[in-house]
Amino acid sequence: MTHRILVIHGPNLNMLGRREPGIYGSQTLAGIDTDLAAAARTLDIEVTCRQSNAEGEIVGWIQEALDAFDGIVLNAGAYTHTSIAIHDAIRACGKPVIEVHLSNTAARESFRHVSHVSPVALGVIMGLGPLGYRLALQALAAHLDRGSS
Template sequence: MDKRILVLNGPNLNLLGTRNPAVYGTDTLADVERVASTAAEAHGLATRFVQSNSEGALIDAIHAAREDCVGIVINPGAYTHTSIAIRDALEAVAMPFVEIHVSNVYAREEFRHRSYLSGLASCVIAGAGIQGYGFAVERLAAIV
């Protein structure tokens, strides 16, 4: 496998499975990694997983992806609605990325309807639970 994708998860996604299961379900971050890995392997892609609650660490991971990745799956968590810096980093690395959200952000609070990333994304997936990570990998595989 010489092609790799970065699967990047932002703040509070380390709490999947226990944080507000009515909204996010009971699947864990380990389950997310299993879904994404399985989808990637089916297309001959390797994966690297990074989760951080820190905006700077997420940006550093995006920058590092330039070295050995062909695309990014990103669930930026609440940074979706606030981080121009993450948007700028994704624009700067100039590789395809898929924005993913476990919940349907458009069925939630108004402030969650605005994404700084969607305008740059190759695809946006929201509300498919962790299955959305598999969809995101499938889409990246089709692009790359």
């Protein structure tokens, strides 16, 4: 069975490659999505990547995952630290979620130390740049394979 994974990129991630490259690196979001598509082929999974700056749209996509996807890789960006709505959507959806951050949020400003996603996530990968997305995809695929055997 091929697993279907939704990758959600939150606010300002459309600015990757231009936004604070010292923190977020120089790779663009399109480059990350291309890498994820290649990784998905090697893992024999389907991946759909989406980006939004709108909290409500992200909540809608998480709700959609209930029927359309087997798991989610989520970089909620700044909404990680503010959105109870995203937290609640993940809980309601019941699908496994891997939280991803390009930077190590624990080593940054204190307001970035609290995540409303982490308590409802299967795992968290942070500080590894774009590699974190690929690792999250691998971890989620392995988790789903264990659940279906």
